Amino acid sequence: MALLRGLLTRLAVLAAVLAAVGLLPWLAARDPALTVLRARYPGREATETALASVRADLGLDAGPLAILRDRFTGLARGDLGTSWVSGEPVSATVLPALGTSLTVMAAAYAVVLAIACAASLPALTRAAEGRPARTGGIAVAGLAALPEFLVAALGVALFAAWLGLLPAYGFTGPEHLVLPALAMGLSGGGVLARLARDAIGAVGREDWVRQWRTAGYRRSRIVRGLVRRALPPLLPQLAIIAVSITGAAVAVETVFAVPGLGRAALAAADAQDLPVLQACLLLLVGLGFTAGLLARLAANRLAVTDTDAPAAPPQTGTRRTALVWIACTATPLLLALAYGLARTGAIAPGDRLAAPAAAHWLGTDELGRDVLARLGQGTLWTVGAAAAACALSYAIALALGLAPRLAHPLAEACNSFPVAIAGILVVVLLGRGQTGAVLAVTAVSWPPLAAHAASLTAQARAAGHREARLALGPSRAWMLRRHTLPLVAGPLASHAGLRLPGMALGIASLGFLGLGAGPDSPEWGASLARSLPYLERAPLAALAPAAAMIAMTLAVMAAVSLPRRRRPRTAKRPAAPRRGVPVPPD
Template sequence: MVAALPWLSGSDPALTVLRARSAEREPDAEALRAVREELHLPPDPVSGVLAWLGGALRGDLGLSWVTGLPVGPTVAQAAGVSGGLALAASSVALTGAVLVLLPGLRRSVATGEPVGGRGAAVGASLAALPDFLLASVLLTVVAVRWGLLPTSGWAGPPNAVLPALALGLPAAGLLSRVLAGALDAALAEGWVRAWRAAGLGRGVLLLALLRRGVAVALPQVLLLFTGLLGSSVAVESVFAVPGLGATVLAAVLAQDLPLVQGCVGVLVLAGSALGAAGVLAHRLLVGPALTGSGLTPAAPAEPAGRAARWLPGALAAVLLLVVAAGLLRDPDTMALAERLRPPSWAHPAGTDALGRDVLARFGHGALLSVGAGLVVTAVSLAAGLAAGLAGRRARAGVADVLNALPPVLVGILVAAVAGPGLVGAAAAVMLVAWVPLAVHARTLAAEVRASGFYLAAVAGGAGHGWMLRRHLLPSVLPAVARHALVRLPHVTLALAGLSFLGLGAPHGSPEWGAMLAESIAYAERAPWTVALPAAGLAVLGVAASLVRVQRR
C-alpha cells in the first residue's frame, strides 16, 4: 500500500505534481512528459510499485516532487530527530509512571491493599493534559520568561528537555493507569501471599512486583515509543523540531508523496520491529511462568474506603452541572468590546478573543467533545478486545504497524477520501485508537492462557468459545476497559487536533480542543480562555479512570 500511494487517489502522479507546482499551467501531454522525465515517474501503477519496492530495498526512496532532491537523507535525518525525542519522552513517561505509583505500591506491599488511591487521580490528571497546551506553557514560562532552556530547534540534549516533558508527562499518566492495573492483578496472585507468608522482606517483594507489573507495561512503553515517532506533530511544531511527524504532515499538505512514502515506510518498519520487541520483552520478564502454568490471575481487590466509590460520580456530577449552566447561555454571540474579559457575574468563566462567553461555549462543546469521544472509545474498546483475544499466541501484527501512524496523518488521508468533517475525524481516530487496547488485551490474554486453571480447562475438553466467555474475557475485560476510560480525554484531544487543522469540526466550533487551539495565543494574557476546557478534560480523565470495572 505504501508503494502504491501515488496511485491510490486514481489520478496520474505527473498531473498531481503539475497541479501542486502551478495551478494555472495547462496539463497538456508535453508538460506531463517533462514532469515524468524530471522525476523519473513510472508510466503505470504496477511498474511504479515494483520500482519503489526495489529502490527501497537498496535504500533509494526516490526523489521529492517538490524539491527534486533524494528522499532518503531527509527521512533519515527526520527519523533520527524523532527517535531521540521519542526515546527521551518514553523515559519521562516510564519514570513518571513509576514515581506516581511508588508511594501506593510501598503501602500495598505492607498491607496487600490495591495500588490505586491518590496515584490514580494524579495519573488521570496527567493523562488529561493536552500536549500542545503543555508545550506552549513550557515554552512561554521556562524557555522565554525564565530563559533556562532553548526555545526551538534541535542542536543538542537541552533542546529535547521541554518537548520530552510535553510528550512524556501525559503519557506517564496513561502508563501509570496500565501499570496500576497490572500491579493490582499481581498483588492478588498466589505467589505474593506465599512470599509474604514465608517472611521475605518488603524490598524483595517490591522489586518482584515492579518486575511483574513492568512485564505488562513494557509492551505499552515500546508501543508508546513507536507512536511518538510520528504523532508528536503539535509539539514538534511548537518547538520547531524537524522530526518525522512534522515532516510527513508538511509532505502530505504539499502533496509530496515520495516523501510521504519514505516517512510512512519507516513508521511501518518501526511498528513491526518494536511490536515484536514488546512481545519478546514480555516473555523474557515473565519467564517460565508464561509457558509452565506458573500464573494464576486473580480478581484484584477493590480500593478500601467510600471515596473510591462516590468520587467518580461526584466529579461527573460537577462536570454535568457546569455543562448544564453553559447550555443555558448563548455560545455564538460576539461582542468585540467584551473580548478577553476576566470572569465576572455577567460572564462567570470570562470571554474569549471574540467576546464570546467561555462558559456557554464549554457547555455546548461538551456535546461534541465528550459525545464523539465516548463513541470512538466504545468502538475502539470492542475492536481492541476482538483483536487482542483473537490470536492464540502474542505476536507483533497489524496493531503494531498501525500504532506507528499518527492520527493526524490518518485524518488527512481519510479527509482526502471522504472530505473534512467530524465524522471523518472520528473515523480517523478510531482507526488508531483501538491499537493500544489490542496490545494490552493481547499481553494479558497471553498470561491467562499460561495459567493453571486455563490449561486444566483445555485439558478437560473445553472449547474455544467456552474458554473465551468464561475465562479470557472476564480476566482481560476489566483492565482493558479501565485503560479505555483513561484514554477518553486522549481521544477527545485527538479529535480536537484534527478540528484545529480544519479536518474535523468546522472553524468556530465550541469543541473543547478547538477552544484550546484557538486560545493558546492568549493563554499568558487571558489564562481563563484555556482554564475551563483544560479543567474539563482533567475532570473527565480523573472521573473516567476511577470508575471500577468489576470482574465477573
C-alpha cells in the same frame, strides 16, 4: 510460531500502509498535481496542459502499478525517492529529521523510566517488608491519561509564557529538549508507574515472598525477585508507550517547532508530497513495530512459567470519594453545555479578548465570542464525534471478534498505529474535517476492542453447555444469535464505553493539529490551538478547553474506579409444602 506469525502480520500491515500511501494520488480527494504545481510555480495558471506536464514529471501517468513497483523496489535498495515539491532526495530531509526525533524520543523514554522507577521504589520496599503497596488515586490516574498535545500546550503556558524558565520553540540546544521530552513522557510515565505499582502489589502477596522473608533473605535479594517477577507483564506496556511516543511526535514537534519526523510528516501531508510522507510514515510506524517486537521478545525470555499470572489489584478508594470526584468534574461540564446551548457564538469585534465580566463569565476569544458558550458548544462537537467513533469501533470489533484467529493478529498489528498517523492518512485521502477525524479515531480504536471480543467469543465457544446445545442440532445462526452474541455484546459495550474519553481526546488532538474540525469550530482541540497565540492576553480562552478535557478524563476515571455496592444476600424463603407432603421438623 506465534512470534513468527505476529511478525509476518506486522510486516503485511506495514506493506499495506505503504501501498495505500502509494495509491493516494488515485484515491485522494485533491489532485496532487495541482498541489505540486502551486508549490513549484506559485504564479502559474492551473491549466490542463500544466497539470499534465506535472503528472508526467512525477511519473503519475505510468499508472498505479508502476508507481508501487518503483516505490517498493527503491525502498528495497534503500532509496527513499525524490521529493515532489522540492525536487531533492527524500533522504536529505528525512534522515536529519529522524536523528532529531530519535533524540527527543530517547529523552521522553528516559522521562518515562525515571517516573516509573521513582514511583516503584516505595512499592518495592513495602512489598519486601510485607506491607501492602499503595496505588495512585483518581487524580494520578486521570492526569496520566491526558494526551501529549495538552501537556505540551500547558507546558508552553506555564514554563514558557508565564514563568519564562524554558524556551517554547526551536531546537538548538539542550534547553529546548526539556519541554518536548516532558510533554511526550509525562503521561506515559504516569501510566507505567501506576501499572508497576499494581504489579508489585500483586506479586508482593504471593507465597514465595513470605517464605523468603521468613527464611531470612536480605531485602535487596527480595527486591530483585520482585522486579524479576513483576517485569514480564509490564514489557508489553513498554511497547505501547513507545508507540504512543512515536505518535506524540507529530503533535509535540508541531507545538514546539521541532524539526523532526512528526512535523515533517504533517507538512508533507499538507503539501501532498507523497514520497516524503511515505518515508516519514515508514520510519514512524517501523519504530513502533520494532518496539513492540523487542518487548515481546523480552517478555518471552523473562516469562515465568512456574507460577500463575498476578491477580488484578483490588480497588482503592471509597464510594464517597469517587462520587465527589464525579460531582466536581462532571457538573461544570454539564453547566457549560447548558450555557452554550442557551447562548450564541456570535462574532463581536468590539469585545475581542475581553476579560471575564458579568456578560461573559470566562471572557471572549480573538473574535469577541463568548468563551464559556463556545466551550459548551464544543462539548457536543468533541463528545458527539467520540460517540460516533465509539459506535463504529464497537461494530467493527464485534464483527471481527467472531473470528478470533483473524482478530488477534490484526488487532496486535494495527494497535501500533497512533491516532495522529491515522489522521494524516485520512486527511490526505478525504481532506480535513470532523468526518475524517471520526474515521481516524475509529481506525486506531477498534484493535483493543476486537481483541477483547475475540477472547469473549473463545470463552463462549468453550462453555460446557454449548456442547449440549449443539447435540440438539441447532443452526449456526441460531447458536450465534442465542448463545454467542449475548455473552459478547454486553461486556464489549462496557469496554467501548470506558474508551469513550480516550476517543474524545483523540478527536481533540486531531482538531488541535488541524486534521479534524475546522479552525472556526468550537471543538475543544481546535479552540485550544486557535487560542494559544493569545495566551498572555486571554489565558482563559486557552485554559477553558484544556480544563474541560481534564475534567472529562477525571470524571470517567472516577466513574471507572467507583466501587460497586454488594447487595446483601437474603435467605431464600422455603417453598410452600405440597398437599400430602409432610413438613420436616426444625
